[in-house]
Amino acid sequence: MEVIMPKLGLFVWALVIFLIFFFLLKKFAWKPILEALKKREEGIENSLQEAQKARDEMQNLKSENEKILREARAEREVILKEAREMKESMINEARTEAKEEADRIMAQTRDEIQSEKMRAITEIKNQVGMLSLQIAEKLLRKELADKDQKQAVVDQMIDDLHLN
C-alpha cells in the first residue's frame, strides 16, 4: 500500500516543481528553439518556392527562345523559298528573252540571207543577161555578115518577140 498511496507533500512539490520548470523551460528553451525551427523551415520553404519560380522563369525563357528560333527558321524558309522562286523566274525570263533575241536574230539573218540571195540572183540574172547580150552580139555580128542572114535573124527575132 505504501507504494501506491500518494502523499500530499510530494504531490504538492511535484506539481509546483513541474510547473516552475515548465515555465522556465518554455521561456528560455522551447520558445527560442521552436522559433528558430520555424524560421528555418520558413527559410527552406521560401528558397524552395524561389527555386521553383526561377525554374519556371527559365522554362518560360527557354520556350520563348524556342519560339523565336522557330520563327527565325520559318522566316529563313520563306526567304529561301522566295529567293529560289526569284532565281527560277529570273532564269526563265532570261531564257525567254534570249530565245526571243535569238529568234529575232535568226529571223533577221534569214531575211538578210533572203535579200542577199535575191540580190545575188538578180546579179546573176544581170550577168547572165549581159553575157547573153554579148553572146548574142557576137553571134549577130557573125550572122549578120551577109544580108540574107541579117534579114532572117531580124525576122526570127521579131518572131521571138512575139512569142515573148
Place this chain on the structure above:
Amino acid sequence: MGHKNTFKNMFKAALTAAAFFLLLFANTGLRANHAEHCENPDVKPSNEVMHHITDNHNWHIASFPVGKCESGETEYFHLEIPLPWLIYNSEKGIQFFMSSAAHENGYEIAEGELYLLGQAPEEEANHGGPEVLEAIEEAAEEHAGVEVEPHGPTILDFSLTRTSFQMILIGLVLLLIFMAVAKGYKKNEDHAPKGIQSFMEPIVMFVRDDIARVYLGKKADKYTPYLLTLFFFIWFSNLLGLTPFNSNIAGSTSVTIALALITFILILANSTKDFWLHIFWFPGVPVPIKFLMMIVEMIGLIVKPTALAIRLFANITAGHFMVLSLISLIFILGKNGAVPAAGWGTAPVAVAFTTAIFALEMIVAIIQAYVFALLTAVFIGQAMETHDHDHDDHH
C-alpha cells in the same frame, strides 16, 4: 551581448552554489549519521525493495559496516545526503530543518512515514497492524464525526523528499541542456545544427510534428512547449531512475497524479460545448441509451487521466520491482551467506536477467514518456473537437 554573458555567468554561479551546498549538506550528513545505527547485517529483501522503490526523507547513497555494536549487531556507517524538511505541526507551526537534524526537532521516520519521535510503531507492532487499525476504526465509528488524533498534533509533511529533490535536479538538467540547444540556434543561425543541438532537434521535432500537430490542430503550437516539457521530464526522470542511488520519480503515484491532474485541467480548459453534449446527452441514440451513455462518459472523463497516472506509475515501478527482486534472489537463495554456493550460483543468472530487464527499461523509459505526452495531446484534442451532427437526422 554583454547582457547575455551576465545571465550565463549568473546561471553558472547559481549552479556552482547549488553543487557546493549539496556537498556541504552531504558533509553534515556524514557527521550527523555517523555510528548511529546498529543493525542485523542480514539482508531483508522486502525491506530493501520497499526502501528503494518508495520515497525517502533523505538521500541514502550507501551503508558500510564499520564495526560491532555492544548488542552484537553490526555497526553501520550510512552515507547520506540530508534533505530539507518542511513540516506543518498544529502545535509548533511551520518547521524547517535538514533531515540530519530530525531527532533534535523531535521527528523520526518509520516505513517511509513521518512520526513524532517515539511514536513510530515498532516493527513487531507493525505485524499486528490490521488489528490495531481495526481497533482505531472502531473507536472512530464510536465517536462518529469526531476527529480521532491518536498521535496528538496534526502533522502535514511537506518535506523536500528524495523524489521531489531529484525532480529539481532533472529540471535543472533539462534547463541546462535545452538552453544550450537554444543557444546553438542563435549561434549557428543559418547553419546545420551541431552537437547536442543536432541530437535533440529530431526529438523536439518529433514531439511537435508527430504528437502536437497531429492531434491538436490549430492549437498545436500553443501546447508544444508543454508536451515537450512533459516528454523530456518523464524520459529523463525514468533514465535517472535506472542509475544507482536515484529515485524512480515517475514510479511515485504522487508525481504521476500531479502530471495527470495538469492534463485533466487542460482537458477541461479546452472542452467545447460539443464535448459536454457528448457526455451528458449523447446525440443520435434513443433516450434510455442517452442516460446510460451519461454514466459511461462521465466515468470515461475521470478514467482518462487516472489511467494516465496509473500506467506511468505501474510501468516504472514494475521495472524497479523486477530488477530489485532479481538481485534479492541472490540473498534469498544464498540464505544471506549461510549457503554461499547457492548465492554465487544464482548471481550470474540474476545479473544476466537484470541486464535484460535494464535494456527493456531503457526502452520503457522513452515509450512511457511518449505515451504520456501522446495521450495528453489526444485527450486535449478530443475535448477541442467539434463534430458534425449529421447523424442526428438519421434516427
